[in-house]
Amino acid sequence: MGKRVILGAVAILLVIAAAYASFYVAPEERTMGVLQRIFYFHVASAWAGMDAFLLCFIANLLYVWKRGQKYDWLGVSSAEVGLVLTTVVLITGPIWAKPAWGIYWTWDARLTSTFVLWLLYVSYLLLRTLIEEPERRALLSALFGIFAFIDVPLVFFSIRWWRTQHPAPVIMGGPGSGLDPTMNKVFLFSVLAMHVLAAFLIVERYMLEKMRSEVDILRREAEAQ
Amino acid sequence: MSLFSNTAILLGKELRTEFRSRELLTTTAVFILIVLVLFSFAINPGTEEARQFAPGLLWLAILFASSLMFQSCFLREQTNDTLSSLRLAVSDPFAIFLAKLIANTLFLLMTELLMLPFFAIFYNIPLWSKLPVLILVLFVGSLGISIAGTAISAISAQARMRELLLPLLLLPLLTPVLVVSSLVTGSLLDRDPIVQWKGIGFLAVFDLIFLTALWLFGEYLLEE
Amino acid sequence: MKNLNSVFAAYLIGWGVFFLFYISIAKRTNDLRAEVERLKNSLPRGK
Numbered sequence: 001m002g003k004r005v006i007l008g009a010v011a012i013l014l015v016i017a018a019a020y021a022s023f024y025v026a027p028e029e030r031t032m033g034v035l036q037r038i039f040y041f042h043v044a045s046a047w048a049g050m051d052a053f054l055l056c057f058i059a060n061l062l063y064v065w066k067r068g069q070k071y072d073w074l075g076v077s078s079a080e081v082g083l084v085l086t087t088v089v090l091i092t093g094p095i096w097a098k099p100a101w102g103i104y105w106t107w108d109a110r111l112t113s114t115f116v117l118w119l120l121y122v123s124y125l126l127l128r129t130l131i132e133e134p135e136r137r138a139l140l141s142a143l144f145g146i147f148a149f150i151d152v153p154l155v156f157f158s159i160r161w162w163r164t165q166h167p168a169p170v171i172m173g174g175p176g177s178g179l180d181p182t183m184n185k186v187f188l189f190s191v192l193a194m195h196v197l198a199a200f201l202i203v204e205r206y207m208l209e210k211m212r213s214e215v216d217i218l219r220r221e222a223e224a225q
Numbered sequence: 226m227s228l229f230s231n232t233a234i235l236l237g238k239e240l241r242t243e244f245r246s247r248e249l250l251t252t253t254a255v256f257i258l259i260v261l262v263l264f265s266f267a268i269n270p271g272t273e274e275a276r277q278f279a280p281g282l283l284w285l286a287i288l289f290a291s292s293l294m295f296q297s298c299f300l301r302e303q304t305n306d307t308l309s310s311l312r313l314a315v316s317d318p319f320a321i322f323l324a325k326l327i328a329n330t331l332f333l334l335m336t337e338l339l340m341l342p343f344f345a346i347f348y349n350i351p352l353w354s355k356l357p358v359l360i361l362v363l364f365v366g367s368l369g370i371s372i373a374g375t376a377i378s379a380i381s382a383q384a385r386m387r388e389l390l391l392p393l394l395l396l397p398l399l400t401p402v403l404v405v406s407s408l409v410t411g412s413l414l415d416r417d418p419i420v421q422w423k424g425i426g427f428l429a430v431f432d433l434i435f436l437t438a439l440w441l442f443g444e445y446l447l448e449e
Numbered sequence: 450m451k452n453l454n455s456v457f458a459a460y461l462i463g464w465g466v467f468f469l470f471y472i473s474i475a476k477r478t479n480d481l482r483a484e485v486e487r488l489k490n491s492l493p494r495g496k
Contacts, residue, residue: 019460035452038459045463064445084470091466092459099452119397127394130384140380143442144394147376150438151398154431158401161427165408197467204474211481218488225492 004203011200014193018044018186026186035099040190042092045085046114048194052082052202053121053149060145063138069213072138075145076128077205079121081198086118093171101169108171109163113156120148120155134213228323231315235324242301243332253294254336258343260286265347279348280410284366284403286340291333291370292392298325298378300387308447318444322375326439329371330364337363350414358413358420365428366406372435373398379446401431 022040029036056078063071093111094104105111124145131137179187243249264282268275302308311321338360345352352359374395381391409424 015464033452034456037456041460041463064442081470084466088463088466091462095455095459095462099455116397116400123394123397127380127384127390130386130390132385136383139445139448140383143445144377144380146442147373147398147435147438150434151401154401154434158404158427161424162404162408201467201470201474204471204478208474208478208481211478211485215481215485215488218485218492222488222491 004200004207007196007200007203011193011197014196018190018193021186021189026183027180029183032100035096038092038096040187042089042096043187044190044194045088045092046110047191048198049082049085049089051195052078052085052198053117053152055202056082056121056145057149060142060149063142064146067135067139069134069138070210072134072142073206073209073213074202075138075142076125076209077202079124079145080205081201083118083121083125084201085194085198086114086121089114090118097169097171103169106169106171107163108168109160110156111171112163113159116155116159117152120151124148134216228317228320231317231320232323232327235311235315235320236327239324239328240331243328249294249297250332250336253290253332254339256293257286257290257336257340260289261340261344261347270347271349276348276350277411279344279350280414281403281407283344283410284407287333287337287367288370288396288399288403289392290336291374292395294332295329295374295378295395296388296391298329298375299382300378303382309449312447318447319440321447322379322439322443326368326371326375326436329375330368333367333371334364337367352414355413355418359410362406362409362413362425362428365425365432366402369402369428369432369435370399372432372439373402376435376439376443376446379443402428405431 018040022037026037026040028034056075059071059074059078062068063075090111093108093114097106097108098104124141127144128137128141131140261282264278264286265275268278268282299308302311312318315321341352341359344350377391377395377398381387381394384390405424405427409421409428412419412421412424
């Protein structure tokens, strides 16, 4: 219990420090001004989200192979946290786009792909609510999770190709735009902070899931009497 | 018995079952037709812009039709309780999937070919000269839809609200197919047609990746 | 500094989402703990 509190405290401290750095340490960008600072938060969330989904994929594979309940708990926890992070990406993207391009949604390749990613994992969680038996739910959602994750690179490539055929405004500069060294350090620090925050949220969600399954067993014992 | 012969026998069963009643083929074909007509009401048909939307609309219609078509894929086995006997009959459970996905691809392709004349007439698009490549694109696209559809059908058959769940799970997964197929078909049917081999190659890669995933994990989908 | 509002909005809404998620976990955890107590008390009585 103590370790969890420490992890939470470290996460909050890092997030606050990263925000401070994003505003006071990183130099102001020439063309976009202060608006560009959303980048540190937006992209760090995106990377942490992808890693959460990667963790979900690994948990799914482990469940199909070993059938340990803990892998199912890890799967749902990392999927939910990944979804929360991805939601933040989808909210901060348009907040950036409106002042920069005048419209909220520009069908930018990365943001559009992120939206499909979001839909895939919403479906994963919805599937789980529609299967009652715990082992069947764990197995089928793990299998769908595997299919969903292998689809992710295909989604990103196809949408990127689609956008090269029909160019559209790009969110926060294309891949070519290099970063000044200080900006890069602030960015990497933000990425670290987001990952620690994600780890904390995954641990908390995992513990909740573990408790839920124990309560289910207790409930069944109580009903049997 | 080898995978090939197992699959061939099961494929024969799938085809015979369907051709006895032809209900799946006819309902799917009519559905695509209805969707194409409805799309015409939603946009301004006959204009140049409508012509540009047409390839995307065709693939949207195919995707929606496939969400309905795959409902019965594994549900049929569940209602008749034939799944356990199927699994006992074959040494490799992949044969069951292979047979179903080949059958589904064939059914999908047949309905698409049936719909092509209507599509050409409604949207005023000459297809004849581009037919071979068009059929190739329809094939690689439909194969991808079938592979994913067969896998998802096995999943949704075991959950509640399966009629709504199947498209919910399938459609996001098939985004790459919709995006690339529409693009390639669009370029093909343009005034200055181009064959986008890169896109056709991508669809083939999609098919290969999902087929491999189905091969690796299929047996778990059928676990009791 | 124009656009500062947008930047603040982005950070605050982002943190808000994380915070709401954490609160929902904490609430569900507390509800479960209460149910565990209830169930544990009902079990020995049943016997």
